[in-house]
Amino acid sequence: MSAQDIRIGIAGASGRMGAAVAAAVEDRAGLFLSALFDQPGSEGQMVGGRALTTQDAALSASDVIIDFTIGSASAALARLCADRGGPALVIGSTGFSEADDAATVAAGARVAMVKSGNYSLGVNVLLGLVAQAARALPTYDVEVFEAHHARKVDAPSGTALMLGRAAAHGRGVSLKDVEVRARDGLTGPRTPGEIGFSVLRAGGIVGEHSVILAAEDEIVTLSHSARDRSLFARGAVEAAAWLAGKPPGLYDMQDVLGMKR
Numbered sequence: 001m002s003a004q005d006i007r008i009g010i011a012g013a014s015g016r017m018g019a020a021v022a023a024a025v026e027d028r029a030g031l032f033l034s035a036l037f038d039q040p041g042s043e044g045q046m047v048g049g050r051a052l053t054t055q056d057a058a059l060s061a062s063d064v065i066i067d068f069t070i071g072s073a074s075a076a077l078a079r080l081c082a083d084r085g086g087p088a089l090v091i092g093s094t095g096f097s098e099a100d101d102a103a104t105v106a107a108g109a110r111v112a113m114v115k116s117g118n119y120s121l122g123v124n125v126l127l128g129l130v131a132q133a134a135r136a137l138p139t140y141d142v143e144v145f146e147a148h149h150a151r152k153v154d155a156p157s158g159t160a161l162m163l164g165r166a167a168a169h170g171r172g173v174s175l176k177d178v179e180v181r182a183r184d185g186l187t188g189p190r191t192p193g194e195i196g197f198s199v200l201r202a203g204g205i206v207g208e209h210s211v212i213l214a215a216e217d218e219i220v221t222l223s224h225s226a227r228d229r230s231l232f233a234r235g236a237v238e239a240a241a242w243l244a245g246k247p248p249g250l251y252d253m254q255d256v257l258g259m260k261r
Contacts, residue, residue, distance in 0.1 A: 006244040007034035008237070009062030009087070011055075011077060013047050014038045017068035017092070020233035022048060025066075028237050034061045055080075064088045064240040068232075070153070071096030071104075078107035088112040090240045092119055092232065095154030108250030114243050116253045117158025119235030123209070124253045126224050127166040130211050133220060134170030140213040140220070141190060142167045147200035147208040156181060156197045163211050164195050 008025045012018045013036035025033045035058035036050055037043075045052045059065065059080070065087055067074050074093040081089055091104065094117055104115060118124070134142060144167070146160040156164075161175070168175040173193070180196045190196075200208075207226035212219060226232070235253065242256045 005030060005032040006241060007032050007061060007063045008240055009035040009037065009058040009065045011058075011065055011067040011073070012038055012069035013052060014042065014045070015068065017229060017233065019048060020230050021066050021068065021236055022050075024230065024233040024237040025240075028241065031237065031241060034058075034063075059084065059087055062087045063244050064090060066090045066092070066236050066240055068092040068236070071100045075100035075103045075107075078104045078111070078113065082107035082110035086111060088240075088243050088246065089114070090236050090243060091115045092117075092236050094158030105250060109248065111248050112243055112246040112251070113249070114239045114251045114253070114256060116239075117162045119232045119239060119253060120224070120226065121235065121257065123159060123162075123224050124257060124259065126209075126211075126222060127162060127254075128259070129222055130163055130166040131170035133211075133213055133222060134167040137213050137215070137220065138171060139192075140215050141192075141194075141196075143196045143198060143212045143214070145198045145200075145208075145210045145212065147202070147205045149204050149206065150201050152201060155199045155201070157199075157207070157209075159207065159209050160197055160199075163209060164197065167195055167211065 008031050010018050010021050022033060025031050035053050036047055037053050037055050037058040042052050043054050067077055071093050074091050078089060081087060144160045144163050146157045148157055164179060165175045168178060178193055178195050180194050206229055210221055210223040212221050239256045
């Protein structure tokens, strides 16, 4: 470790994403893997040849924490980091309740934080394309399809919701006012202007997302396929490198990639 290296701690280090993030940190010049931690009581367990530490010790040893856990745990961690005045946070968790999401956003006013439902460069470009397509094709039906592995606990995925919000933004409406997250039974004809969601959970699918814009005589499909979760880990690590030293505030991957105008 050099004096200039950014110290990175990893929450949820025992999970699959935690392991992928740790590997990405160690491959990235200018970063130092300072601490791994997980649920209380896991201290001392070995993960990838390193012992898990306590949350307090990890926060004290790190400039930035990367967190791919669950919404409730991320909200608690965000509040704690805000109260302490740091470290900065990169949050990739999904499945937030409204209360946990609000608490996380509020914490972002007091500590530097990047929060995104997806850390892929391709997906973040796709968001802009979806907004443009929805704006240019205002009468087309919009359906967001997503598929993930059988172990994923939330639906629709955070990325699917991001895509739905992008389509709604393109049309100048709130997603909450037009979203349909499930259909069952005699639902009647589709309501014009609604944005629907379809979900698949099976096997080891890393992540598939498509936005379908359909008229009577044509269908436009914008899609992204993730082949390896290291894709998201590398994006989160780049976000951490960008975030270090930034003033308190809630940022997203559009900020990290310089895509906001």
